[in-house]
Amino acid sequence: MVQKLTENILKEVIVRRPDESQKGDFGHVLLIGGNNQLGGAILMAAQAAVSSGAGLTTVATDVVNRTALHSRTPEAMFIDWTDQSQLDAAIHKSDVVLLGPGMGTNQFAVALVEHVLDLVNQEQILIVDGSALTIVAKENLVFPRDTFTVVTPHQMEWERLSKIKIGYQHEVQMNEVQRQILNIDVLVLKQHHTVIYSSAGQYQLEIGGAYQATGGMGDTLGGIVAAFVGQFKRNPINSVMAAVYAHSAVAEQMAQYSYVVKPSFIADGMGNFMAQVQSNI
Amino acid sequence: MVQKLTENILKEVIVRRPDESQKGDFGHVLLIGGNNQLGGAILMAAQAAVSSGAGLTTVATDVVNRTALHSRTPEAMFIDWTDQSQLDAAIHKSDVVLLGPGMGTNQFAVALVEHVLDLVNQEQILIVDGSALTIVAKENLVFPRDTFTVVTPHQMEWERLSKIKIGYQHEVQMNEVQRQILNIDVLVLKQHHTVIYSSAGQYQLEIGGAYQATGGMGDTLGGIVAAFVGQFKRNPINSVMAAVYAHSAVAEQMAQYSYVVKPSFIADGMGNFMAQVQSNI
């Protein structure tokens, strides 16, 4: 049975940072995506990750995106995603890898997805989003068995991955079975009211609205999820759920003042929202 | 007889988004323009389209404009406008095509205008602005018969297109006849008080002022028109009129605090203005 995801998840996850801590304690997040057309996607993810409290943020992307990345978010580090030794070193050093925003689906992207799925280890958390999900489906790739894996498909992407047609995706048990077969630890199935599937059960988001129906919304969510699992380590399932809740809660606040909520605004608003939750405001 | 365009048009057009909707419902907008000198024009159009609620925004432009596009508006996707297969695919996928801001009038631009006029189909809405209007006039091109076409000329551009000299453009009937002969569905004739010609009659804007007399004002309007016809589909004529009204209404609000209103500020202000109209503020 699908339970309601409530704001309690926020208080549970977004705790006060211990005084004696340093950036290394809050996760080294690696974001992989952004080809020479869709660079904006990975830029939004990076902005969201930094604003949401990732300890360190590195972006592996097409070299054409470097200047816009640094112009918007100088806190993020850059890696040319065609430089395999750099990339491998970065993957190795990361606590969290977000794979997919704006990466496209060409041959290079396919090889990259295969490589990353192959390289991540059991101590890391992998988040697969956007084009990378299309590639996994099309190429019949498998998610790594030993890595905690979060996927964030739209309904159509989930149809491609799970072979469950959109019309049947309300059947909770089917999604649950496919989630487990596919080695997915947390499935964030994006829809009007997003449902999150995991070993903790199924939870439905009941906030958010059509003011979020604009390109880039998912890329921003990806960055927030990455930052949350990187810094709130006690319970990664809860961290994903808190990220999903926070993303829409910020949008809902902003919708009071804006007919459509730009994804980059949600990113900017995360720090303030998290301060509200953590009661130091 | 020219009627007065009132703020009623806003309430009529800017409706609450249905809960069960997604970005695809609010239009895939393709903006074509921006050569290696005038890139700012298409950047302002893109910023305006995203801020005004376009579901998806793609910009086909000179490759030199990519980084500034992503730096300013990461929500927009990029296409190199010299890559014809990419461009054709993008046109094919679009609901709305805005053609012209900052594209210049060289040989490449001429060929591009011809190509786009040729390719758009009857299910799309085409908006022709700026340099593209000069090209259409000079090359004696014809607007597509079966595509809903909006043009947004200044008076001088309209003179070139219609052969009606500026001194005679107050003669409503002449503009109306030329509009129909030229296959123009909506003519937005920009002037001190802009007049909009369509099968719904002639409407004059009575708001706005000289604080809008600065370069880029029209490019921003183009982006707003594109976003409005893309997302408010019931009545494209009304959507154009609402866009024109909103553009100047935002400027009028901002003019209380700024001697001249920068076009990029109008773009940024659209989301808030639309929220005011739609009464959720």
Add this chain to the structure above:
Amino acid sequence: MVQKLTENILKEVIVRRPDESQKGDFGHVLLIGGNNQLGGAILMAAQAAVSSGAGLTTVATDVVNRTALHSRTPEAMFIDWTDQSQLDAAIHKSDVVLLGPGMGTNQFAVALVEHVLDLVNQEQILIVDGSALTIVAKENLVFPRDTFTVVTPHQMEWERLSKIKIGYQHEVQMNEVQRQILNIDVLVLKQHHTVIYSSAGQYQLEIGGAYQATGGMGDTLGGIVAAFVGQFKRNPINSVMAAVYAHSAVAEQMAQYSYVVKPSFIADGMGNFMAQVQSNI
């Protein structure tokens, strides 16, 4: 005798724009400067010109500065300053030419200064600033006899131009004689309290302060002067004086809240300041 420049100059110059006006009425401003190291200077001038109400703003600069220009100020148009035919056309179309911010003093810059001084005509207003003043001094160039010319030197730059040593620059008559010999219509001699020399007499600025002592302050002033003489045409001497006054008045307001006032912030604040003056706030 040096008179005090008072805020009356603002009301006199910054008048309400006539309703029936268009961007062409407010000046086409061409800004020439910004080499491959000092690009920020021309970017600040451009931002200031647009924010201060220039009708149209074009920037002729090194091609490396294009992306940053469009990222910051999409309202401005770009010209590659090594493309002489483009440059000549731009000069020809301009009402105002600002020459110098960040242009450096290499051979190319020298040739460019010579070319511009040669090309401007009697209907245009020329403003010479920064590196261009050093070049004029070093190469013994002459300012155009028939073009209304404004120069904005620091005291050291004025020493180089006029041969009047800094220690003697308080001697008003000497500056006045040199101003006339050098074909300078308005000399803005920048110092602790800037003095403006012209046929209208000598006026001293008594506002502003050490919070303005930071790199880029003069580049921003250059952009404001260009916008003012471009749009407020009745009396160019007064327009220059109003620009100088406004620049420091904005800084003075901002200094209440900022220990040092960044030049780019002054640019951003101009529109609001001018609205205050013009009493529509």
Add this chain to the structure above:
Amino acid sequence: MVQKLTENILKEVIVRRPDESQKGDFGHVLLIGGNNQLGGAILMAAQAAVSSGAGLTTVATDVVNRTALHSRTPEAMFIDWTDQSQLDAAIHKSDVVLLGPGMGTNQFAVALVEHVLDLVNQEQILIVDGSALTIVAKENLVFPRDTFTVVTPHQMEWERLSKIKIGYQHEVQMNEVQRQILNIDVLVLKQHHTVIYSSAGQYQLEIGGAYQATGGMGDTLGGIVAAFVGQFKRNPINSVMAAVYAHSAVAEQMAQYSYVVKPSFIADGMGNFMAQVQSNI
């Protein structure tokens, strides 16, 4: 004995600027860093230096960082760090050199560090940070004997430099001895509560918190230190201590409204914070 660093240091250092002053009086700051991956670090340092009141700011960095630098902080000047004659001239003209943010540790970086350590003179202040500290340690370089030198290591970087293991770094005397042996005038040992060692004694910062545990925090501090020693010349040790205090005080203010404080926000907030201190707010 370690004393507590109190806010008194702010009032002592951040004094009212003398009326008759100019940008040259507030220090020409040269920032050297930013390779083709870590450019954001030097961009944040530059933003911080400009916002904190440096008279003139020049950035010597990889050429790929120029556009993002000018997009964010047009007040800063650019130098291609591979152009040795430009670099040497810039070093020569500087009052303060900050060496290290984001420069990496490859062969070029090593040579650059050696060159700068060799070139700075006794009238300049040198600040060594980030990768440059790693290089100094690894290559057994020595800090210049006659240049006032500030180093800002994390505990691990200090271990590498001083051979004092982290577990022993609470032993004040050991740090002090190593500081003097290594020709370090001020050692800012970054940790939970940063300690500053100099001939004035040892002072511990007791403000700041885990909201600062995010990448780029140290780069921003570097820029603030550079601006402070450049403009507040009476007592460089005090200026460093005031910079360290101000950096965390701004963060503490912002943490009321943001769960994590982005380094680039601290940079932006410095001007306002310094105005509060200097009592003109």
